Amino acid sequence: NAGVTQTPKFQVLKTGQSMTLQCAQDMNHEYMSWYRQDPGMGLRLIHYSVGAGITDQGEVPNGYNVSRSTTEDFPLRLLSAAPSQTSVYFCASRPGQTNEKLFFGSGTQLSVL
Amino acid sequence: AQSVTQLDSHVSVSEGTPVLLRCNYSSSYSPSLFWYVQHPNKGLQLLLKYTSAATLVKGINGFEAEFKKSETSFHLTKPSAHMSDAAEYFCVVSFYYNQGGKLIFGQGTELSVKP
Numbered sequence: 001n002a003g004v005t006q007t008p009k010f011q012v013l014k015t016g017q018s019m020t021l022q023c024a025q026d027m028n029h030e031y032m033s034w035y036r037q038d039p040g041m042g043l044r045l046i047h048y049s050v051g052a053g054i055t056d057q058g059e060v061p062n063g064y065n066v067s068r069s070t071t072e073d074f075p076l077r078l079l080s081a082a083p084s085q086t087s088v089y090f091c092a093s094r095p096g097q098t099n100e101k102l103f104f105g106s107g108t109q110l111s112v113l
Numbered sequence: 114a115q116s117v118t119q120l121d122s123h124v125s126v127s128e129g130t131p132v133l134l135r136c137n138y139s140s141s142y143s144p145s146l147f148w149y150v151q152h153p154n155k156g157l158q159l160l161l162k163y164t165s166a167a168t169l170v171k172g173i174n175g176f177e178a179e180f181k182k183s184e185t186s187f188h189l190t191k192p193s194a195h196m197s198d199a200a201e202y203f204c205v206v207s208f209y210y211n212q213g214g215k216l217i218f219g220q221g222t223e224l225s226v227k228p
Contacts, residue, residue: 004156035218040122040220040221041220042119042203042218042219042220042221043157043203043218044218045216090156090157092157101147101159101162102149102157102159102216104156104157104158105156106155106156107154107155107156
């Protein structure tokens with residue numbers, strides 16, 4: 001199993017550009033989520049989904065959109081990138097809403113100039 | 114409000130000495146608690162979790178943590194540090210009953226291990 005796959009690993013954007021961070025999992029997990037990691041702030045939840053067609057906001061959703069058309073995929077869209085969105089982004093999944101462990105992708109390092 | 118606080122942003126130990134990484138939480142509900150580890154340029158890996166069974170939880174690589182409800186703490190320990198333990202550690206709390214299982218991450222503790 002590949003687990004949770006994130007692409008790209010690195011990305012540089014100019015302010016105002018848009019892009020999509022891809023996340024796919026092959027474990028048939030219902031729950032998927034996006035976090036951003038910034039120094040001294042731990043991981044903060046951006047958006048999450050408890051199943052196909054269902055998404056909800058986390059702590060820091062502004063500037064980001066998500067959709068969940070399939071169980072496997074959970075892309076994160078930056079509509080108009082800002083320097084404040086420079087961060088490392090992690091996608092994670094787990095089975096259902098139980099308190100089971102999260103499976104993390106390897107991360108995407110994003111720089112917005 | 115629910116929150117989690119890691120009391121040290123950086124801990125430095127010598128190889129072979131004990132490790133203590135401190136975590137306190139605040140909640141009106143019974144939490145589930147996790148410790149995750151992140152090695153440089155890698156994703157996060159689960160070390161251990163507490164979900165209202167035994168209060169002393171054993172994890173991978175010799176780590177363990179004790180849930181103390183009276184102190185609202187979940188400190189991570191290891192009797193003898195190894196060089197490979199150098200990483201960032203995150204204490205994580207899940208408040209299932211009122212937030213649908215969303216996780217709240219602490220700010221992280223960077224562990225350095227000196228030879």
